[in-house]
Amino acid sequence: MVAPFAFSVGCGAGFAGDRIDPAVALARSGQVDAIGLECLAERTIVPAIRARAANPEAGADPRLRRRLTPLLPPARQNGCKIISNLGAANPPAAGRAIAALARELDCQGMRIAAVEGDDVTGLLNHIAWTEKLDGQLIGAHAYIGADALVGPLAEGADVVVCGRAADSALFAAPLLPHLDGSPDSLAAALTIGHLLECSGQLTGGNFEGPGEPPLTAEELANLGYPLAHVMADGSAELTILDGAPGRVDRMTCTVQLLYEVHDPAAYITPDAIVDFTTVRFQQIGRNRVRMTGPTHRGVPPTLKVSGFVARRGIIADIEIGFAGTGAYERTRRAADTLRLRLSDWPETNIRIDIVGVNSILGGASVPTNALPAEARLHVSAICTDEAHALIVEDEVYALTLSGPAAGAGVRSERRARIDTLTGFIPRELVKPTVHWSVA
């Protein structure tokens, strides 16, 4: 029996810096009716907000041209819709830039809808933050839902570009008009969106199965990104393009289904609360999994808001390496030397450890009997300002002259201290608007 699929949607990007070619392969295949591009991580919007403040036409994803130049022509040729949050802090400017790019690419007539309204910085009095605002607020953006993206698609948009939206909404929106309209089909569309939104994480990336050979470097370098063939009731077949390397099975699907959802019985999105505990996966072919069963558990009264607060100070992150016989012992002695030099720093504001030993999992790292051939001393410190950061950087550099022998390969970076805040806003206060551009 040939399954009567209502619609097919693929994922072409799972974060702002994701690979470009998998989306192009999906668009060329003719197997998907829409491609979602998730390009806006929680904090990715901070530089975008700052760019827009300096230039009213800036603030969209700086990779817009690189990502869409190879994608628009095959998408247009195959009638494949593009839905993306790469509008970041300036969806209308992104819409204009995409229309201009489409003209350059001889894609005249493409209709671009930019959805704006997630910026709730002007509605601060209505946001209930889960913790105290401590520092200068850079911006506050509500997560809009698929309901805000469906309208422009129905009105014939070839590309829908927005800023902050629930990641799953980018993939659910093009599906919804083709489903049966039941609450559980909405839940299923959002579930499919959640499964797709992290691109390669559904198809064998960032995954290792028990007792099985991992994907090879060649397979990972050419990893197929996921697509879903969806039935009217919302059940779906999750897969990759024929011939694309990857792994789609019960385990990769389950690990991604539960990724970052906290309570699996209550995945909260702007459009609905979804119960994942009723989902079932069934392997129906190689790299082909059937998904059924997500349950609609109501609509949240509020939308989640992400706020960003610039805190005073910066984090300095510095390393110095040691090699040769005795490298590990010299690295440890360098760490002890540095602890003595910086003994007046409050313990909570500084961390000293060894890359290759305990710089990632700290005290939970599993000790090994083999001594590393090379090791790097790492220090991160919370500094009040640039001058303060220079002090700790200089102390590490000084180890090259006054520390254990042959300290080498020094590197350092400084990171702004930006805290992410979560808040909630009554949904009726967030009113998305649409700006059209035509190529």
Added chain:
Amino acid sequence: MKVFEIAAGRAGDKGDALDLTIVARDEAAYEVLERTLTADAVKAALDRVAPGPVTRYPVPGLLALKFVAPQALPGGVYASLHAGLHWQKAAIWVLLEMEVEGGLGSVCK
């Protein structure tokens, strides 16, 4: 036997919370993991790198266990003093390295 011999996993985050998923390779493995990976056991394992309370969500229908540690990443991932960014993605190895009862081989094969 270690958890990674019978399960796969992934770590994520949301704000201050660390979010860990473990998926068993089959029902026998799930039973062992469900018995062994209690919220207290996971809390004790995480204590040396990400201390704080742990809530467990068993999902038997998907042969999976979820663990959420709401205070494990104070200030969120960008406030971390670990080397580089996103150390928490490796935090799943704290669970994957935990010891579970052996002798599963004959049951699962």
